[in-house]
Every structure is written in C-alpha cells, then in structure tokens.
Amino acid sequence: KAGVTQTPRYLIKTRGQQVTLSCSPISGHRSVSWYQQTPGQGLQFLFEYFSETQRNKGNFPGRFSGRQFSNSRSEMNVSTLELGDSALYLCASSLYASGTNNEQFFGPGTRLTVL
C-alpha cells in the first residue's frame, strides 16, 4: 500500500508570494491533518480535514488555508508569504477522524524556504 505522499518536496519562494502544497493520503484514509515544524518547535497543528470538511484549525493566521477533495487529497495554501513561514510542512493521514485513537501516518514533508 502506498504511503502518504507530499508534493513538492522542496520549495523556495520570496516574501509576498503565495504557495500551494499538496498531500495524497493513504488509500482509504479520509482524514488529513497538516502540521508546521520550525527549528526549536514541536509540530504545530495547522488544520484537519475529514470527508472534505475542516474539523479543527490551529492558531495560525488566516493566510493559512486548506481544503480537501472528494478523493481525500488535500491542499494547503499560504498567501502573502513571510520569512517566518519557512518551515517543514508535514501532512498526516488516518483512517478515521482525530479523536478515535487511530494513529496518524505521516508524509515526507515539504520544506518551504521563504527568501
């Protein structure tokens, strides 16, 4: 069974630009969560989608948005990029929505650098 895939793996953008990251969950998984990791910080929760609906949203500005398609693939978008948005962005899929104790399966991440 193929794992979680994320594209692109690396991205360089400049301040003010916008970016879209993509995540394809494991086949059959309906929940996709997004996390940001910056140096010295733990994984910071961005949002979770389940069956095309946003279930939870982390404490991030409105420049961060996401969506999920009917095939469970998810995208996250960051508009008006800032230097502080440079980070590793991980997505994780699970069979059910968060809270049902099922483990999350992580993708390899997208390394975003904002210059």
Place this chain on the structure above:
Amino acid sequence: ILNVEQSPQSLHVQEGDSTNFTCSFPSSNFYALHWYRWETAKSPEALFVMTLNGDEKKKGRISATLNTKEGYSYLYIKGSQPEDSATYLCAFYLGNSGNTPLVFGKGTRLSVIA
C-alpha cells in the same frame, strides 16, 4: 501543565544501555496519548496509542506506560541500538472528547553511540 512537555530534551547513551524518557500532560480531561519515532530524513512513525490509565504497551525492545491520574507517560528502550537514534515525540488530545487536534511535545532526541 497546559501543554505536552517532554524530558529530557536530548539524550546520549552507549549501545546496549537501557534508557527512558518522560512525557507530561494535563491530567484532567485525558482522552488519548500517542508516541511517535522520527528518524532523521524520514517521516514520523507511530509507536503506540495509549488510552487507559495503567496501559502498558510493547513493541520489540520499546515499551511505554501511562499514568493518566498524575499526567505522565514513560517510554523505555531496552538495550539501545544505533538504529534507535531518533527523536521521540509524544502527542496528546487537549480535551476529553478527542474532538480536538493532537498537541505534540518538542520531543526527546536520542543518540545511541556504538
């Protein structure tokens, strides 16, 4: 404790040593706790999902215990090997319904020296 705290931040042990580290979380409103292993250049990988006070789980040389009343979980590695070198993350649902996202600790970075 309002968030998940992990200690120590980093740890260096010799091959063959046994080691353990701690995850502390708010003892009220417990729902579930996850442990993940994150090796360099790889994706985080789930180790355990723990839900009941007194839970003990084991996977090979790695085991974990859970005390929800006092708000901590221990991860033990018996006879550490170089391939155990990784960052170990714990994550906790900040609510008692599980209808909240996982909150991750900053992790314990383990280095096993051959």
